Amino acid sequence: MGFLLLLLLAITFIPPDPARSQQCSGGPTSLILQFADVGADQWIPAHQRAPGSLDPLYDLVQSYLDIVQQNPLPTELLRDALNDPPSANTSQILQYQAGYIICATIAIIYFVAMPLIGLSICCCQRNRRCGGRVKAYRRSLLCQRNLLMLSLLLTTLVILVGVICAFAANQKVKEEMEPGARDTVNTLQALRHHVSGISRGVQLALEQFAVPKEQIIRDLNNVSWNVGSTIHLVRKGSVYSAINDMKSRVQDLQNSLHHLQIIKKTAQRLTQYQDELESTLREQKQNIISILEDSRCSYCDSALSRAQGLELGVNYYKLPSVERVLRNLHGLPKANFSEMIQQANHSFNIFPERVAVKMANVVQDLKKEMEKAMKKVQSIADSFPILDHTHPIYDVLVKAENISHTYFKEAKRYEKYRWITGVVACTVVLLIVICNILGLSFGTYGLTVREDPSDYESRGEAGAKMLITGVCFSFLFSWLLILLVFVTFFIGGNVQTLLCKHWANQEIYKFIDTPGNLPPSMNITQRLGLKKNLNITTAYQQCKNGAGLWEVLQLKDTYSLSDQLSVPKYTAEFQKRLDDFNLTFEDILLNADGKKDLQTFKESGVDGIDYAGFQAEIRNPVVRTSIEGLALDLERLSKVQSDRTVVDQLAKESQMLLNIQNTTVDVMKELVENLKESVYFLSTIAPNLQTQINDMETKVRFVESTLPIDVHKIVRKELACFVRKEVGYVSLYLNWLRHVLTGDVASCQPLSTALDNGRVILCDRIVDPWNAFWFSLGCCTFFLIPSIIFAIKTTKHLRPIRHRLISTGSEETYPFHIPRVTSLKL
Template sequence: MLTTQDEKSQRCVVFSSSHPLQILQYQTGYLVCATIAVIYFVALPAVGLSLCCCGRRRRCGGRVKAYRRSLRCQRNLLMLGLLLTTLVILAGVVCAFAANQRVKEEMEPGSRDALNTLQALRRHVNGIPQGVQRAVDEVAVPKEQILQDLDNVGRSIGSTIQLVLKGTVYLAMAAMKGRVQDLQNSLHHLRTVNTTVQALIRHQDELESTLKERKESIVFLLKDPRCAYCQSAFNRAESLELGVNYRRVPSVEKELKTLHGLPKTNFTEMIERANRSFNSIPEVAGAKMAEVVRDLKAEIEKAARKVQSIADGFPILEHTRLMNDALAKAENHSRPYFKEVKHYEKYRWIVGVVACTVVLLIVFCNLLGLSLGLYGLTVREDPSDYESRGEAGAKLLLTGIGFSFLFSWLLILLVFGTFLVGGNVQTLVCKHWASQEIYKFIDTPGNLPASMNISQHLGLKKNLNITTAYQQCKNGAGFWEVLHLEDRYNLNEHLHLAKYTTEFQKRLGRFQTRFEDIVLLNAEGRKDLETFRDSRIDLIDYPAFTAEMRNPMVRTNLEGLAGDLERLSTVQSDRTVAERLAEEAWKLKEIQNTMVLLMEGMVVTVSSPPNIEFLLFLLPFHQILINSTESQAGHAETAIPLESQKILQQELSCFERKEVGYVSQYLNWLRIVLIEDVASCLPFSAALDNGRVILCDRIADPWNAFWFSLGCCTIFLILSIFFAIKTMKHFRPIRHRLVSTGSEETYPFHIPRVTSLRL
C-alpha cells in the first residue's frame, strides 16, 4: 500500500516533536482498541453472568417451546453459522499457534544475533587500527622492490651501455683483426714470391746455358749429311731456347724492406685488453654507483619510516577507541536484557500456548457438540423425543459457551497487550526504520537527551547527520568521509609524493661519472697500419708478374723434341749418328725432368691461390680497408665515453620514473585503503539493517501475527457464543404448546422423568 503525503507528514510530526497532545493524537487507534478491550473485558463476563442468573430463575428456556415449519431452516442456518464461525476460530488459533511458536523460535536466535552483531561491530572497530597498521606496513613491498632494483641498477645500466655499443666496438675489433691478418698474410706471401722469383732467376741462367749448349749440339748433328731424314726435326731444334725471363718480374724487395719488422705492436694483446675493458663495463658501472646506491637505500628507509608515522597520527584511531568503548558499554548493558528476554519469553510462550489451548478447547467443544447434536437430530424420530447424543451435543456447546465467558477476559487482555507492544513497535519503529525517518528523528535537535548525542561521544567538532551517514555507509563510504576527518587531518599532504621522493630524485639526478676510455687502437698499432697502407704493395704490377708466370719455360717441347730424336735414331744407317741422336734425346729428357720440372714447380708455388691470388684480391681494397679500420676504431673510441654518458642519463631517468612510480602507486593505494577499505563504515549500516530485520521481520511480524490471529479468535467468540446458545436448543426435545383457553402451560410429551437444563 502506498503511503500518502499526509501520512508521511503525520509520522514526521511525531518524530519531530514530543508534545503530549501530538503523541495522544498519534495513539488514537490504540486508545480506541483499549476502549474496545475494556468494554469487551467488562461486557462479556457480565453477559455471561446475566445468562447464568437468568437460567437459574428459569427466565431463559433451554429448549424450543413450539414446533414450526420454519424451525428446520432456522436450525440449519444456526448450525451453519456456528460451523463457519468455529472454522474461522480454528484457522485463527492455528495461525496463533504457529505465530506464537515462530516468536519463540526467533526470539532467542534474534537476541543472539543482535549480540553477535554488536560483537562483530566491536571486532570491526578493533580491527581498524590493525588494518591501518597493516596497510602502512605494506610499504615494505615497494621498498623491497626498490632496494632490489638498486642492487642491480649499476650492472643493469652497464649492461645496457655494453649492449648499445657492442655492435660498434665489436665491428672495430673485427676490422682490426682483419687488417692485422692481412698484414701478416701479405708479408708471408711477399716473402714467398720474392724468394721464389730469386730462385727462378738463378735456375733460369743455368737452364739458359744448358739449353744453348744442347741447341748447338743438336743443330750441328741434324745438319750432318749422314743424318737421314733429320730435316723434319731441324725447325723444332732451332726453337730450343728459354720462353721466360724472370728478370722482367716486378721486384717486391722494396715493399718487403718497408714492411720488415711489422707488426711492431702486439695486436692480439691490445684487442684482448680492449675486449676485457669493454666487457667489464657492467662491473665498473656497479662499482662507480655503489656509493650513490647506499645513499639512495638510506633515503628509501627514511621514506618508509615517514610512511610508518602515518599510522601513529591517523585521527580515526582516536574515534575507533571511543566507538569501541560505546559498543562495549552497549554490549555489557544489553546482555542482562537479552537474558531477561529469554527468561520472560518462556512465560510469554506458555501464556500464548494456554490461551491458544483454551480457544482450541472451545473449538473442540463446538465441533464435537455440533457433530453429536446433528447425529442426535438425524436419529430422532419425533422432535419431542429425548435423545442422549443430542443432549450431549447441547451440553458440549454449553461447555464451550462457559469456557468462552470464563476466559474471554484473559484473551482480550493478552490480545490488547501484544497488540499494544507489537503495534507500536511496527508503527513507531519498524515503518520509520524502513523509511529511514527514524534517523531524521535522531538528527532533529531536542528529540534525544544530550547524553545520547553521538557527535559528543565521538569527539566530533560538528554534529553528525545520522541520515546522511547511514546513506554514505550503505554506499560503501568510510569513516573518513562520514566523520569529516579531512577537516582536522590533511591526508593528501601526508601522502604527497614529493614528501617521500624528492631527496631520492635529487641524489639520483646529481650522480655523474665517466667511464674509462677504452683504447682499441694505440699509436704504435695505428703507425703499423699506416706503414702497411703506405707500403705501396697495391702498386706492384701483379698482372705483369702473372703474365710472365704464364709463359712456357722453353719455347719448344723438350719431350716432343726428344721423341723426334729417338725416332730418327732408329732409322739411321750410320751407327754413330744413331747413337748421338739417342744420347741427345736422353739429355733433353734429363733437362726436362730435372731443371724444367723444378722451375715449373716453383712457378706453381708462386702462382697458387694463397700467394699471388691473395695479393690480387687485396689490391683493390687495400687502402679502403685500412682507412675504414682506422675510422671504425676512432669512432668506437670516441663513442664509448660520449654514448655511455648519454645512455647513463637516459637509464637513470627511466630508473627514477620506475621507482617513483612504485612509491606513487603505493601511496595512491594507501589513500584508498585508509579512506574506504580499512575504516569502512559499511558494517554499521549493515548492522542497522540487520537490527531492523531481527526486530521487525523476525520478531515483530510473527508477534503481530499472533495478536491478530488471537484477536480474530476473540472477536469471533462472540458470534460463537450467540450461535452456540441458539443452536443448542434445537438439540433438545421440543415442547408442544397445548391449545386451550387461557392456558400456556407446557408439559413433557413422552418422557416426564427428564428435567431439562436451564442456562
C-alpha cells in the same frame, strides 16, 4: 528498544577523530593484485528477516496499525518530554493515542459486557436447559437449523485459523528472542573488535606493500621476454594478415585453375550428350505423336500436348568459353610461395630473443627503486592520527556490552512467562474450538440417525451439551483474553508505530538532527565530532554507502592522506630508464616471382567471364517437358486401350522414354550440377578478385616499408607501457591502502550496520510476530461473540422436538407425542 538505547549511549561518548578519508581512485583496470582481507574479521554482518509463511500476516497487522495510528511522529510531544518532562501536555498524548483509546474503549466494553451477559444467561437458564428446545416441528426448521450449523462451523473455522496463527506467532517470538539477544551482543562485540582492531589493521595494511613489490620483481625478471613478446603480439596482426592474404590469393589461384578445367571438360561433355539427346528426342517425338493421333488410341488427346513439348530446353553450345583464361594461367604458380611464407614467419618470430639482450641494466635500476618505496610506505604508520581516538570508544562499547548481558538475561526470564501466558490463552481458545467441533459432530450424527424429531437421541443431546460447554468457556475466559490482547496490542502497537515505523523511514534521525529537539547535553552531532555540514541523517547515509571516518568527522585538516599516498612520491624514478633501446626488421615477405604470379592471376580475365550466360543456360531444363511424366501418361493410357497394337506401342514408347531419362538426361543433370558448382565458385571470387589482390599487395608493401620504422617506435612505447604497468601496481596498492584505511580499518559503515541490525532484530524479528500474536488472538476473541450466539441457537435443534396439536384449520396436522410403552415382565 534496549539495544537502541545502549547504542545511542555508546555513540554519545565517542570523542572527535582527527582524520578524514578521501575517495579512492582505482588503478589500471587490467591490473589485478590480491591483498589480504585486512579488517574483514571486524565487519558486522547485516541481519535481515528471512522470508516466512507469516509475512502476509505481518503486512496485514502493519496495515491495521497504520489505520489505528495515522498521526506522524509527535515531534513536539517528544521535544517537551525530553527537554522538560513535567510540561508534557496530557491532551497531546491523548490526541496522539486516539486510535489506541478507541481500541481501549472497545476492549473495556467487551471486558465488562461479556461476563455480565454470561452471568445473565446463567441466571435465566438456571432451572432449565440452556438454550431450551424447539416446541413444534415445522418445515422451515430444517433450513434454519442447517443455516445455524453452517454459520457456527464457519465461525469456528475462522477461530481455528486465528488460534493456529496465534500459536505460530507466539512460538516465533520465543524463537527469535534468544537469537535476537545473542545477535545484539554479537553486534556490540563486533563494534568493539572493529574499534580495537584499527591500529593492528593499519600495520597489516602497510605490510601488504610486499604484494606489489613481489609482483613487480617477478615482472622485472621476465621483462626481456615479455617486451619482445609484446612487440610480436602488437605487430603480428599486420604481418600475419599480409601472409594470410598471400596464402589466400595463392589458394584462389589454384582453385580457379581447377574449376576452370572442370568447366571446360564439363561443357565439352554436355555438348556431346546434347547432340545425342536431340536426335533421340526428335525420333521419339514423332513416334509418340503418330501413336497418340491414331484413331484407335482412346483418350489420347490429353497426352498429346505434353508429347509435343518433347524437345531440348537447353543449348550448351551457347556456354561462354574459358579457353583464353586457361591459356593466361598456364604454368602457374611459378614461385615457391611455401618457402617465402616460412622465411617471413621465422624472421618475425625471433623478436623475443632479439629484445632480451639489452634489458639487464633497466631491470637492476627498477629493483633498487622498489626498495626505496618500501621504506617510504612503512613511515605512514608513524603519522596516522586516527589511532589516538580509539581507546575512549573501546571503553564505552565494553560498558555497553556488559550492561547488555544483564538486560537480556532479565528479558529472557520475562519472555518465558509471556510465552507460557500465550500458550495458555491459545489453548483456551483451542478448547472452545474443540467443543464447537465436537458439538457439531455429535449433533449432526444424532440428527442423521434420528427418525422421529421427538425421539430422544443421546448423541444429539451430547452435541448440545458440548456446544453449551464451549459457550461457558467463552464467557468464562473471554474477558481475560481481551485483557491480554489489549495489553500486548498497546505495547507492540506503540513500539511499531512510534519507534519501528519512524526508525525505518529515518524520521527518528531527522528528529535528532532538528535543533532544539534534544537537550544541549544530548547533542550527539557535537559529541561525535561530525563535520559542520553533516547531521546524523546524512552521516548515517554516508556510512551506509561505505564512507570512512575521515568523510564524516572533522579530521581532514590535521592529516592529509592524499599527500601521504601520492603515487609520484613512490614512482618518479620509473620514467627515466629506457631511451637507448632499439630494434630493426628489414626482411621482405614477397619476392619478385611471387609478385609476378599474382599479377598474372589478376590480369588473367577470370573476372571477365560471362557468368550470367552460364547461369542463364544452367537454369533451363534439359528437356522442355517432363520425360518421366510423359512416360507415366503413356503407361496409364496403355492400360485403358482396347486395341492390342496400340497397347504395345504405348508401353514400348513409355519404356524407351524411361531409358532416355536414366541413361542420358540424368547424366546431363549431374554434369550440370558439377558445372553449377564450379561456376558458383568462380562467380563468387570474381567480383572481388582485383580488390583482394590489390589489398594483399598493399599490405605487403606496407609491412615491408613501415616495419623497420614502426618496430623502433613500438619498442619504446611498449617499454614505457611496461614501466606504467609497474607504476600501476604501486598505484593499485596505494588506492587499496586508501580504501582500507578509510573504508575498512577506519570505516563508519559498521555503525550504520549496527543501527540497521538493531531495527531488524527488534522490529522485524520480534515486534512483528509479537503484533501478529495479539492480532490473531484478538480475531479469535471477537469471533467468540458470533460463536456464542450460533452455539446457543443451534443447541435447540439438536434436542428432541416436543410435538403439540395444531388447529384443524391449519394446513398441516401434527401428531401428539405418545410415549413408548415398554412391557414389563413380572
